[in-house]
Amino acid sequence: xxxTPLTLSDPHPASAARRTSCSSRDTTLHLTADEAxxxxxxxxxxxxxxxVQIVDLLxxxxxxxxxCDIERHFDLTQPTISHxxxxxxxxxxxxxxxxxxxxxxxxxxxxxxxxxxxxxHLK
Amino acid sequence: xxxTPLTLSDPHPASAARRTSCSSRDTTLHLTADEAxxxxxxxxxxxxxxxVQIVDLLxxxxxxxxxCDIERHFDLTQPTISHxxxxxxxxxxxxxxxxxxxxxxxxxxxxxxxxxxxxxHLK
DNA sequence: TTCTTAAATTGACAGGTGTCGATATTGCTG
DNA sequence: CAGCAATATCGACACCTGTCAATTTAAGAA
Numbered sequence: 001x002x003x004t005p006l007t008l009s010d011p012h013p014a015s016a017a018r019r020t021s022c023s024s025r026d027t028t029l030h031l032t033a034d035e036a037x038x039x040x041x042x043x044x045x046x047x048x049x050x051x052v053q054i055v056d057l058l059x060x061x062x063x064x065x066x067x068c069d070i071e072r073h074f075d076l077t078q079p080t081i082s083h084x085x086x087x088x089x090x091x092x093x094x095x096x097x098x099x100x101x102x103x104x105x106x107x108x109x110x111x112x113x114x115x116x117x118x119x120x121h122l123k
Numbered sequence: 124x125x126x127t128p129l130t131l132s133d134p135h136p137a138s139a140a141r142r143t144s145c146s147s148r149d150t151t152l153h154l155t156a157d158e159a160x161x162x163x164x165x166x167x168x169x170x171x172x173x174x175v176q177i178v179d180l181l182x183x184x185x186x187x188x189x190x191c192d193i194e195r196h197f198d199l200t201q202p203t204i205s206h207x208x209x210x211x212x213x214x215x216x217x218x219x220x221x222x223x224x225x226x227x228x229x230x231x232x233x234x235x236x237x238x239x240x241x242x243x244h245l246k
Numbered sequence: 247t248t249c250t251t252a253a254a255t256t257g258a259c260a261g262g263t264g265t266c267g268a269t270a271t272t273g274c275t276g
Numbered sequence: 277c278a279g280c281a282a283t284a285t286c287g288a289c290a291c292c293t294g295t296c297a298a299t300t301t302a303a304g305a306a
């Protein structure tokens with residue numbers, strides 16, 4: 001029987017003076033789960049180069065941009081572009097408006113504000 | 124035989140005055156493929172709430188944070204946290220430094236600058 | 247009403263992602 | 277050296293993603 005009991009349950013015993021110790025800082029999370037989920041979802045939406053280009057295009061050409069003006073820039077089929085637009089729409093980043101046969105897209109203002117602010121204040 | 128030939132090949136004929144037309148703006152992409160790829164890759168890396176929290180934690184606690192101080196905040200197994208750290212490492216967002224048995228992580232400065240600037244100048 | 251065109255939807259498929267349990271690696275300690 | 281503790285890696289598996297061809301939907305135009 002050992003004279004000193006095994007302290008298997010405590011990974012950072014203050015009593016273990018011999019140990020170099022990992023300093024074990026008393027960190028706490030400062031983002032809520034909801035904030036982290038939201039930032040992650042928005043980031044994921046921007047996680048494809050075609051969607052990055054579409055967002056950039058809509059940003060630069062302000063008003064409304066027709067789907068056919070988006071499609072022409074990419075070497076992808078029409079359903080694939082339509083899929084990326086749907087991903088952006090469902091994330092709340094862009095809005096669609098139908099005029100006649102055509103559908104125009106525009107950036108929805110404000111959606112990226114939270115993510116942008118978080119990135120701006122990092123480090 | 125029709126007197127007016129079918130113009131199947133031209134989706135936006137200037138001659139079709141009767142047509143409302145989608146205005147067909149002369150848009151061009153302003154991001155290079157490399158920039159879009161880079162922003163997308165970084166965004167993808169931030170596309171998981173656990174990685175968002177890890178980045179935020181490392182940002183707030185400046186210096187070095189031990190893996191065990193990261194793990195305690197999540198209800199996930201050690202290999203899963205290790206996986207997320209690897210994803211962040213391989214994207215160049217964080218750096219690891221071993222001291223004794225422990226491994227300390229820190230945010231690598233500058234990696235997110237391009238993405239941040241892009242977001243800042245959107246719209 | 248029928249035709250045409252723009253865009254969305256569907257279904258399929260290959261490849262990627264997140265998670266875990268099990269195992270390996272590495273460094274300290276006795 | 278042997279044992280232990282912190283972290284990484286491996287292998288498996290369910291689920292998600294990007295892409296395309298085929299089809300559908302919806303809005304003019306004839």
